[in-house]
Amino acid sequence: MSSVTVIGTQWGDEGKGKVVDWLSERADIIVRFQGGHNAGHTLVIDGETYKLSLLPSGILRKNKLAVIASGVVIDPQALLKEIDELQERGVEISPDNLVIAENASLILPIHRYMDKRQEQVLRGGIGTTLRGIGPAYADRAARRALRVCDLADKSYLRTRLTSLLDHHAPLFSDSPDKPPSLQEMLTSLEESASRILPFAQPVWRLFEGRRHAQILFEGAQGVHLDLDHGTFPYVTSSRTVPAEAACSSGIATRRVGFVLGITKAYTTRVGLGPFPSEQDNEIGERLGKLGNEFGTVTNRKRRCGWFDAVLVRQSGIIAGIDGIALTKMDVLDSFAEIDICVGYLIDGERWTHLPPHPFLQARIEPIFETMPGWRASTRGARSWADLPAQAIKYVRRIEELIRQPVSLLSTSPEREDVIVVRDPFF
Ligand code: IMP
Ligand code: MG
DSSP states (O other): OEEEEEEESSSSOSSHHHHHHHHHTTOSEEEEOSBOTTOOEEEEETTEEEEESSSOGGGGSTTOEEEEOTTBEEOHHHHHHHHHHHHHTTOOOSTTTEEEETTOEEOOHHHHHHHHHIIIIISOOOOOOSSSHHHHHHHHHTTOOOBGGGGGOHHHHHHHHHHHHHHHGGGGTTOSSOOOOHHHHHHHHHHHHHHHGGGEEOHHHHTTTOTTOEEEEEOOSOGGGSTTTSSTTSSOSSOOSTHHHHHHHTOOGGGGOEEEEEEESSEEEOSSSOOTTBOOSHHHHHHHHHTTOBOTTTOOBOEEEOEEHHHHHHHHHHTTOSEEEEEOGGGGTTOSEEEEEEEEEETTEEESSOOSOHHHHTTEEEEEEEEEOOOSOOTTOOSGGGSOHHHHHHHHHHHHHHTOOEEEEEOSSBTTOEEESSOSOO
16 A cells, blocks of 8 residues: 655645646546645646646546545536536546545535625635635535535435525625525536436545555645645635645545655745745746746736745645655746745844744745756756756755755656656555
């Protein structure tokens, strides 16, 4: 038995989709364990691009079991749409290769309306994906949520939905934008039920008879978007750290296995919140253009900046990372000079970690170290010998600063363009 848990070490969009897909060839079971369709993973397979939101990347490979565990919030309509679109492209999806946790909570249409309303009026907004993620997790914590298993009983569904809608009614009392009625929501849930229930199972039981299975836990977002460890309140509403893989799946925490931190060779963030190494200038524009930094889910332009070693060293410790997969180095190929953020100054004092206080974060001045660029292509490299010496120096400097070894180096969006230092499944 061995397992690998893939985690983003920054603010999401580190290139997890590609790495997870590469690893999924070696796995028997691939588990999505948190988040929802706020995530967007882009995969390129034989020149064809696939964008996945809710389904684990392993769904694209034959003879793998893809699992959506209980910590994921599921929008039934979004899930069915994603399934339909993949099936139209010839991907086989059936209860034989997809299991959905029967105890996972649902995102209801009202959650989308609440997300929008809260962004507009109540909190001043944090730049969410407007998918209803936060309100759905809030209802789960408040024990109001409807779950996948509830879809099996119409009258139970009606009772629970009625009280949930009653609870939230005041939020919409003076809103011109009203959520659908109880009856509309019930009809849509009942329609989804017959298609979703065949996939519903107790996920914890899957692992019982599969002692030798290789499991890949596929994280979404990143450590700095974690509900507690992230840049609160500019975070998502789920736990993005590896322990959640075990909590969500109902499996021993030691089976989280090797923790692979996916790390982009520079930094991006989508939505609001602190970003010390941000380059709100022509450098950021260039990174965004070369890196095609537009959200997979919302198509928003991502904010871009230099690599922040403080941030990644911190997430390495918090998430117990065993090695990183460094991605998108080729985006830096044309830069004459490359900066790395190595520390923060706050009121003249040097900090080696990102404090949680928003008012201190607002006063951070990044300390940069400048390295010469390599001005040559690293794209598609499959061995160290294919890399310019200066590019290798950049990788070594990152390893030194974050105190983590590089396990994988991903050199293009294509599945097989990877330099393997240490295969996380060993
Ligand atoms: P929510 O998850 O939609 O509530 O959004 C909360 C914050 O997390 C916003 O800043 C989003 O942009 C960010 N976020 C959520 N999912 C992702 C993701 O998959 N990649 C990057 N940022 C994300
Ligand atoms: Mg993404």
